[in-house]
Every structure is written in structure tokens, then in C-alpha cells.
Amino acid sequence: MADVKKIATRESYGNALVELGKEHDDLIVLDADLAGATKTGIFKKAFPDRHIDCGIAEADMMGIAAGLATTGFVPFASTFAMFAAGRAFEQVRNSIGYPHLNVKIGATHAGISVGEDGASHQCCEDIALMRTIPGMTIIVPSDDIEAKAAVKAAYEMEGPCYLRFGRLAVPVINDRPDYKFEIGKGITLREGSDLTIVATGLEVGYALEAADRLAKDGISAEVINIHTIKPIDEDLLIASASKTGKVVTVEEHSVIGGLGGAVAEVLSEKCPTKMHRIGVYDVFGESGPAVELLHKYGLDGDGVYAAIRNWLDA
Numbered sequence: 001m002a003d004v005k006k007i008a009t010r011e012s013y014g015n016a017l018v019e020l021g022k023e024h025d026d027l028i029v030l031d032a033d034l035a036g037a038t039k040t041g042i043f044k045k046a047f048p049d050r051h052i053d054c055g056i057a058e059a060d061m062m063g064i065a066a067g068l069a070t071t072g073f074v075p076f077a078s079t080f081a082m083f084a085a086g087r088a089f090e091q092v093r094n095s096i097g098y099p100h101l102n103v104k105i106g107a108t109h110a111g112i113s114v115g116e117d118g119a120s121h122q123c124c125e126d127i128a129l130m131r132t133i134p135g136m137t138i139i140v141p142s143d144d145i146e147a148k149a150a151v152k153a154a155y156e157m158e159g160p161c162y163l164r165f166g167r168l169a170v171p172v173i174n175d176r177p178d179y180k181f182e183i184g185k186g187i188t189l190r191e192g193s194d195l196t197i198v199a200t201g202l203e204v205g206y207a208l209e210a211a212d213r214l215a216k217d218g219i220s221a222e223v224i225n226i227h228t229i230k231p232i233d234e235d236l237l238i239a240s241a242s243k244t245g246k247v248v249t250v251e252e253h254s255v256i257g258g259l260g261g262a263v264a265e266v267l268s269e270k271c272p273t274k275m276h277r278i279g280v281y282d283v284f285g286e287s288g289p290a291v292e293l294l295h296k297y298g299l300d301g302d303g304v305y306a307a308i309r310n311w312l313d314a
Contacts, residue, residue, distance in 0.1 A: 006169040009202075010108040012147035013165050014039025017076060017106075018046045019148075020155055025050075027155065028068055032058045032079040037167075038108045040078045058083040062091035062103075069101040074155055077103060081110035081164060085126035096160050097133040104154045104161045111252035112280065112297055113168040113202065115290035122285035128257025130162045131230055137161040137183060138229040140259075142204035145174040146227055149181035157183060166252070168290045170202045186233035188240070192222030195246035197308070198237065200226050200259045203250040206294075209301030210250075210308060219312070229259055234266050241273040248276045248308055252299055255279040276311040278304055 021027050021043060030052045035041035044051035054061035058079050065075040077084070084107040085092070096103045107126060114122045130138050137159065141147035147165060154161040173189075180187075189204070190211055199207035204225045211221040222240055226232060241247050247267065249260040260277030267273045280297060294300045298307055 004171040006171050007144040008167060008169045009141050009144065009147040009165040010037070010039050010167060012141070012144040013078075013106050013108065013151060013163070014042035016148040016151035017043040020152060021047050021050065024074070024155065026073050028052065028073045028075045030054055030061050030065055030075055030077045032056055032061050032083065034079055037080070038078045038106065040106070058088040059091045062088045063095050065103045066091075066095040066099070066101050069103050075103055076106050078106040078108070080121060080123070081107035081126045082121050082123035085129045085162070086123060089129055093133050097136055100135050100159055102158055102160070104163060106163050106165065108165040109167045110164045111166060111201070112285045112293045112299065113166055113252060113290040114285075115167065115293060116287050118287035119284040124252070124254045124280045124285065125257070126162075126164065127229055127253050127259070128261070131257060131262065133160070135159055136230065138164070139183065139227055140164040140201040140229060141227055142201055142225055143170055143172045143174055145172060145179065146181060150227065153181060153183050164201065166202055168202065171205050173205050173208065181227070184228050184231040184233060186227070186236045187225040188222065188236070189225055190221070190223040192220040192244060194220045194244060195248060195308070195312070196222045196224060196240040196244045197248050197250060198224045198226055198259065198263055199250040200229065201252055203252055203299065203304070206299065206301045206304050207250050210304040213301070213305045214308065217309070226259060226263075229262055232262050232266060234270065237263060237266050238271045241267055241271050246274045248278060248311070250299075250304055251279045252294075253279055255281055276307070278307050
């Protein structure tokens with residue numbers, strides 16, 4: 001995919017906020033001293049009076065966002081996933097989730113691809129944490145187009161929403177005329193009959209790469225993009241699993257409590273299916289270039305392909 005246009009979804013987040021800000025005066029953006037990294041600085045430049053830097057105080061930022069929501073504003077609280085879901089979990093749960101306030105959390109720098117910042121910043125637990133909060137919508141866009149659509153959809157929906165963005169530039173894969181983003185609805189990117197690959201975030205592109213290689217081996221893989229982890233598209237998952245009889249999930253997150261767990265919960269109850277989860281296997285990350293880390297942890301196209309072949313061959 002070297003010649004394919006690439007852009008980081010955190011960049012898409014900043015640009016989408018500016019476009020929404022032009023249309024909606026009630027949109028307020030907060031960050032925790034990370035405007036440059038989260039790309040909310042783009043919004044700050046365009047609308048300085050509607051940007052609040054809360055400093056290195058993520059818990060306070062969530063409380064401020066909650067307060068703004070009670071007065072009719074639509075706040076987007078922005079920081080790294082590790083700090084949004086990890087450090088500020090209690091405030092997100094009690095101040096935003098419990099009263100079901102209309103706060104949007106823009107969590108950037110999620111997963112192993114944070115790279116050189118290392119394990120302390122590579123949050124691979126955030127989806128699992130946010131899934132436990134009643135009424136929390138969780139969206140993990142796969143590229144620039146989907147990220148911008150997700151931010152718009154988050155603004156338009158009522159209630160708390162966790163948006164998960166990455167640091168690494170990723171290929172644009174949704175530039176199709178028939179593309180449509182809808183919260184809670186997955187997208188079938190490729191039809192197949194031998195197995196289903198369910199992916200989210202930057203792993204959607206790698207899942208497509210793996211499917212191409214499997215096709216050369218005579219294996220027809222259906223590829224599904226699940227951009228909304230909660231509420232998840234149960235109907236699409238059940239239909240595809242019923243057709244192929246085998247399901248592989250791929251995520252840049254722990255295999256515990258993330259996409260794989262969410263899919264397993266649905267299928268085990270409603271459509272028992274042979275499954276294999278690909279992700280981060282109960283370990284912390286480490287410091288290194290993002291692309292090399294994805295390769296080491298088996299989360300690039302080569303790794304996803306190898307994991308699926310090993311599972312099928314076994």
C-alpha cells in the first residue's frame with residue numbers, strides 16, 4: 001500500500017472538528033495540554049474562544065466536559081487513550097456515563113502503533129474499559145473518511161461516545177461511492193465463503209491485505225469492518241458467521257475485552273462458531289517504531305495472514 005494515500009485518524013479528528021465548528025456554535029473542544037498531538041490545535045486556531053486547554057488534568061477535563069454538557073453544549077474532550085480511558089476512568093464513569101451526558105471523548109494515540117512512547121502510553125485496554133460503562137457508544141474508525149464521518153455522527157447522536165483514533169498514518173480504504181457510515185452498522189468490504197475476518201481501526205487495512213494473500217492460496221475470506229464496537233452489528237456478524245462457519249477477529253487492542261470479546265459474546269450466545277482472536281495477547285507493549293512494533297506483535301498484513309493460516313492449518 002505504499003502508493004496509497006495515508007493520513008492519521010487523529011489528523012482527521014482535528015479537521016472534522018473544524019468543519020463541525022463552522023456549522024454548530026454549541027461545539028466546544030477541550031484538551032489536556034496535548035493540542036498539538038491530538039490535533040485539536042487545528043480547532044483552537046480556527047475557534048480560539050471555543051477551545052479550552054485544561055492542562056495535564058484529564059480527570060478535571062472530564063468533569064468540565066460534563067458540566068458543559070449539562071448547560072447544552074456538546075463538548076469533545078480530547079487526550080491520549082491511556083489518559084482518557086485509564087487515568088480518567090472514574091470521572092468518565094461517574095460524571096459522564098452514570099448521568100448519560102452528551103459528552104464525546106476523542107481518544108487519540110491508541111494501541112501499539114503509538115510507537116516510541118512505549119508501554120506507558122500504548123493503551124490496549126481502553127475498549128474493554130469503555131465497554132463496561134452502560135450506554136457508552138464506542139467507535140473505532142479505520143481511515144480518514146471513516147474518522148470524519150464518525151466525528152459527525154458522534155456530534156449528531158445523543159449521549160456519551162468514545163472515539164478511538166491512532167497516531168500512525170493509515171491508508172484510505174473507504175473512498176467508494178457507496179460508502180455509508182452508520183453507528184451500530186458494520187460494513188462488508190469483501191464477500192467470501194471460507195471464513196470471515198472481522199476487523200476494526202487500522203487493522204481493517206491489514207485484514208484486506210491478509211485476505212488478498214489468502215485468495216492466492218485458494219481461500220475465500222469475507223472481510224467485515226466493525227467500526228462501532230458498541231452497539232455492535234449483531235445481525236451482520238451472525239449472517240456472515242452462518243455463511244462461512246469460521247470467524248477471525250483482528251484488532252490493535254488486547255484480545256481480552258475488545259473486538260474479539262464483543263464478537264465472541266454475540267456468537268457464543270446466538271450463533272456458536274469456530275473463532276480465533278488476533279490482537280495483543282495479554283502483554284504490555286514496548287518502545288519502537290510503530291510499523292516495526294506492528295510486525296513484531298503480528299498485527300501487520302504478514303502477521304495477520306500467518307496467524308490465520310496457522311489457525312486454519314491446525
